[in-house]
Amino acid sequence: xxxxxxxxxxxxxxxxxxxxxxxxxxxxxxxxxxxxxxxxxxxxxxxxxxxxxxxxxxxxxxxxxxxxxxxxxxxxxxxxxxxxxxxxxxxxxxxxxxxxxxxxxxxxxxxxxxxxx
Amino acid sequence: xxxxxxxxxxxxxxxxxxxxxxxxxxxxxxxxxxxxxxxxxxxxxxxxxxxxxxxxxxxxxxxxxxxxxxxxxxxxxxxxxxxxxxxxxxxxxxxxxxxxxxxxxxxxxxxxxx
Numbered sequence: 001x002x003x004x005x006x007x008x009x010x011x012x013x014x015x016x017x018x019x020x021x022x023x024x025x026x027x028x029x030x031x032x033x034x035x036x037x038x039x040x041x042x043x044x045x046x047x048x049x050x051x052x053x054x055x056x057x058x059x060x061x062x063x064x065x066x067x068x069x070x071x072x073x074x075x076x077x078x079x080x081x082x083x084x085x086x087x088x089x090x091x092x093x094x095x096x097x098x099x100x101x102x103x104x105x106x107x108x109x110x111x112x113x114x115x116x117x
Numbered sequence: 118x119x120x121x122x123x124x125x126x127x128x129x130x131x132x133x134x135x136x137x138x139x140x141x142x143x144x145x146x147x148x149x150x151x152x153x154x155x156x157x158x159x160x161x162x163x164x165x166x167x168x169x170x171x172x173x174x175x176x177x178x179x180x181x182x183x184x185x186x187x188x189x190x191x192x193x194x195x196x197x198x199x200x201x202x203x204x205x206x207x208x209x210x211x212x213x214x215x216x217x218x219x220x221x222x223x224x225x226x227x228x229x230x231x
Contacts, residue, residue, distance in 0.1 A: 033217055043225045043227070095215070097217050103148070103172045104150065104165060104216075105220060
């Protein structure tokens with residue numbers, strides 16, 4: 001069965017520190033997609049990145065970087081030089097692309113990130 | 118391009134009433150998904166629509182229903198409201214397939230049932 005685990009419930013760091021949010025997933029499909037979303041206090045889920053199972057290349061976007069490792073079924077997210085505006089709940093999600101899969105995202109429980117000034 | 122819009126943003130109802138929430142997808146997006154978010158259960162999938170057809174439904178009672186119109190706009194309805202239905206209801210749109218296409222979310226409708 002498909003599952004996403006974000007073991008870190010809450011992380012608190014001081015501004016300018018680097019922080020890594022962990023995401024471990026389970027799926028039996030060979031084709032799947034992984035996502036990260038950010039949910040600020042306003043509630044709207046903001047898309048950050050999508051990765052498909054055939055692309056293990058790591059990605060960097062400004063202060064954000066993602067490390068996708070199929071060998072450990074992990075898709076971790078690192079924020080470099082964190083800022084107060086990064087404070088939010090971050091969700092990792094999985095969708096399976098097989099013919100019999102559901103048309104839904106499977107969500108992790110989320111990690112609440114607090115950046116202190 | 119305008120994002121996903123949801124109306125109303127806030128709603129207060131009493132037990133036993135029914136409610137209808139509306140979602141307008143990004144222009145050109147034909148797939149609309151609905152999710153319920155609560156502190157206890159997290160984000161849970163309700164249903165997904167494409168071309169006016171429900172393609173998949175989550176594990177929710179029949180009191181939760183939805184539909185999609187020919188312009189891809191979608192509504193969801195909850196009948197006989199219960200206290201446990203208090204939640205943030207999120208709508209997401211994607212191009213055609215919510216599995217492989219990125220889902221973009223609206224601001225949500227916060228429903229409080231008293």
